[in-house]
Amino acid sequence: MPQDTWFITGISSGFGRALTEQLLAAGHRVAGTVRGPGSAADLAAGYGDRLWVAELDVTDTPRVREVVDGAFAALGRVDVVVNNAGYGLFGAAEELTDDQIDRVLATNLTGSIQVARAALPHLRAQGGGRIIQISSYGGQATNPGASLYHAGKWGIEGFMDALAKEVAPFGIEVTIVEPGGARTEFRFGSLQTATPMPEYDGTPAAMTRGAGDRGRPSLGDPAKMAARIIESASRTPAPLRLVLGSDSHRFLTTALRERLAEIEPQAGTAASTDWTA
Template sequence: MSQSTWFITGVNSGLGRALTERLLADGHRVAGTVRRPGSVDDLAARYGDRLWVARLDVTDTARVREVVDSAFADLGRIDVVVNNAGYGLFGAAEELTDEQIDHVLATNLTGSIQVARAALPHLRAQGGGRIVQLSTYGGQATHPGASLYHAGKWGIEGFMESLAKEVAPFGIEVTLVEPGGARTEFRFGSLRSATPMPAYDGTPAAMTRGAGDRSRPSIGDPAKMAARIIESAAQTPAPLRLVLGSDAHRFITAALRERLAEIAPQAESAGSTDWIDETGGSDGADGPTVRGR
């Protein structure tokens, strides 16, 4: 991959940090955002002006637009925009506070949407580019005790899949990255948990209460995952989904099989609700129009 410029949110830790280190070491430029000033000073000292850094909380929409605009203005063309900022929130839905729910959706869902929206005018003007969205296997599969985390990830997957079809005419491509567990600080640093309710003791929702147990390390290698993401950015056409980790592949495959097994036998009953015209046949309507709603 020839020298390129990447915009990445949340470069101070996790896959954002791994991506940034690999890209800079390979001679690329990175515009990175952090919530805590000074958290990537070591990289700035090592790589100088090849690392552009701005403070950003993605829940601040006005600031998102300001930072994205500044990055394009200062660096010119940006080839890849990576939505990496996010965190895990575990606990039964009933255990979570209203504030926890609002914040995780504002970060993992709305924040990613607004970064993409802020970048689109620039990507269109330059004639194309790539948007990489860090999701998770939990964007297609679910576990009890993670309902709001899944809500944000399923939501961003739907948004990005639709966006990919909207922006294809402009040469803009989208990739959803679906990692499994990785040996980052995700489970130990940024992970947030609800205050347990005794009613959920011993139930499936309680399984996430041990997510921060360091005696059970994740299977994924963040450096290898970063390398695959970088490789994918050079693929044409872009992969819509990039699954990373044998655990991710196993969970996603099982979820898709279960979902198909549930709906496949419903073909006849589903068709029984079609509109029948006066001649006794279906009008064959297709597309996004939904009748009766």
């Protein structure tokens, strides 16, 4: 794979960190964003001008445009744009606060949309590129107690799926990454949870209350997942969806089969509502 330049949101931890470390070690350039100053200082010290870093909260749309424009101006070309910044929010819909709902959708959905929109004029001008969206198996399958997290992931998958068709004429390709559980700090660092309501004790929605239990490690290896994401960027045509983790594959295939099993038998009743002369 040639030496490329990547733009990645949220490089201080998780997949963003793993991607950045592997890319820099392989000789690529990375423009990365962080929420707080100094959180990528060790990487900057080790890789010098091959790492360009800017502070960014993706819920700040004017700042998103400023940072994306700045990265393209500073580096000349960006081959791959990775929407990685995001976090988990667990709790029954009724348990969540209005602020929690607004914030998670502004980050996981609107923030990713605005990063992609800011990058598109640059990608078109340079004749192509790749957009990689970090989603989750939760963008196709659901669990009780995670309704608002799923809302953001299903929303961004719908956006990216349609965007892939819009930008294909410009040589821009899109990949949606659907990892299963991974041994990052997702469940132990940035994860937010609702204040439990006793009415939901013992119900399916309460299953997410133990998400932060370190005694239940996730199955996926983030380093291996990052390597698969990097490898996918050199594949043409780009895979629209990249499933990572046996748990993700299991959840996704089960959910899709169940959906088809419910929809396919309705062909007759669906057609019965068509307009007839």
